[in-house]
Amino acid sequence: MxxxxxxxxxxxxxxxxxxxxxxxxxxxxxxxxxxxxxxxxxxxxxxxxxxxxxxxxxxxxxxxxxxxxxxxxxxxxxxxxxxxxxxxxxxxxxxxxxxxxxxxxxxxxxxxxxxxxxxxxxKPLEKTLNFSESTKNGILTAEGILLLLCVVLPSATLLCKSKKVHEIEKKKMKKEEENIYQGLNLDDCCTTYDQIERSQALGPYQDVCNIMEEEEEIQLEKP
The missing domain is CATH 2.60.40.10 (Immunoglobulins)
Known part of the structure; x- marks a missing residue:
């Protein structure tokens, strides 16, 4: 139905x-x-x-x-x-x-x-600045050059700074090496060297008689 x-x-x-x-x-x-x-x-x-x-x-x-x-x-x-x-x-x-x-x-x-x-x-949008094609191409070229400068100049600046920092560190290391030898007396160095050489020449054994003679030569100061 x-x-x-x-x-x-x-x-x-x-x-x-x-x-x-x-x-x-x-x-x-x-x-x-x-x-x-x-x-x-x-x-x-x-x-x-x-x-x-x-x-x-x-x-x-x-x-x-x-x-x-x-x-x-x-x-x-x-x-x-x-x-x-x-x-x-x-x-x-x-x-x-x-x-x-x-x-x-x-x-x-x-x-x-x-x-x-x-x-x-x-309603279509109207052009606020009516430029010719040659003008547009010139603007694009200028923008490309500015963009290239914005990339190259910071890189060159960083490279120069890193080079200067490296030279400063090199000079600093050279000064530290020079400071190591400052304050040393050559006469003291020679005396120390002679004592080391003499001890090595005497060897591990000493003459007892010579020690006694050296002790007799020491005179005590009277009070």
């Missing part, structure tokens, strides 16, 4: 709207004062006339208003085999032309709307 009801309902809908709408382009962005072309394509067994277009401003509360043909607005129809397309051409769009555009199809006394295309009109 449910399947039969759905079948009857679908047959009723097809009978009311014998038009198959094709997918529209959902969004189109066009610069200010340029041309905008919008299409709505459909397939139908009937031969309807040229589709009418309606426009709804970006404010959703506004009711769609019809789009009338003029010198700047052209409405026509093209046929592609079994597919028909309504074409809306806006010669010079303005900012207030932004909004949703839908074509209205009337077949067998019924009117349906296409899915629609949203048109956005934007």
């Amino acid at each position: 449910v399947i039969a009801t759905i079948f009857v309902f679908c047959s009723f809908v097809v009978g009311i709207t014998p038009v198959t709408l094709m997918a529209d382009v959902p969004f189109v962005s066009v610069p200010l004062s340029q041309e905008a072309i919008l299409n709505c394509c459909y397939i139908t067994k009937d031969k309807p006339g040229t589709p009418a277009w309606v426009f709804q401003h970006s404010n959703r509360n506004m009711i769609p208003i019809p789009v009338n043909a003029s010198d700047l607005v052209i409405i026509h129809k093209i046929q592609k085999f079994d597919e028909s397309c309504g074409v809306l051409t806006l010669k010079a769009v303005q900012l207030n032309d932004s909004g949703l555009y839908q074509c209205s199809l009337t077949t067998t006394g019924n009117s349906i709307l296409s899915h629609g295309t949203y048109l956005q009109v934007y």
Whole structure:
């Protein structure tokens, strides 16, 4: 019973709207004062006339208003085999032309709307500085040279500093080596050297008689 009801309902809908709408382009962005072309394509067994277009401003509360043909607005129809397309051409769009555009199809006394295309009109950014190509190339060349200098000069400065630090450390080490020998008396060094040589020459054994004689020669100081 449910399947039969759905079948009857679908047959009723097809009978009311014998038009198959094709997918529209959902969004189109066009610069200010340029041309905008919008299409709505459909397939139908009937031969309807040229589709009418309606426009709804970006404010959703506004009711769609019809789009009338003029010198700047052209409405026509093209046929592609079994597919028909309504074409809306806006010669010079303005900012207030932004909004949703839908074509209205009337077949067998019924009117349906296409899915629609949203048109956005934007104002291109203006150049603050209008330079020629040769000037731009010169600026790029100067920027490249400055960038190279910013890389080379710090590196050269660090290299020179490291070289100076190395020379200072080298001089410091040389002075420390010279300071090692300062304050030494050559006569004391010679005397110490002679004592070492004499002790090595006498050897580990000494003459007891000589020691006694040396002790006799030492005279004690009287109090």
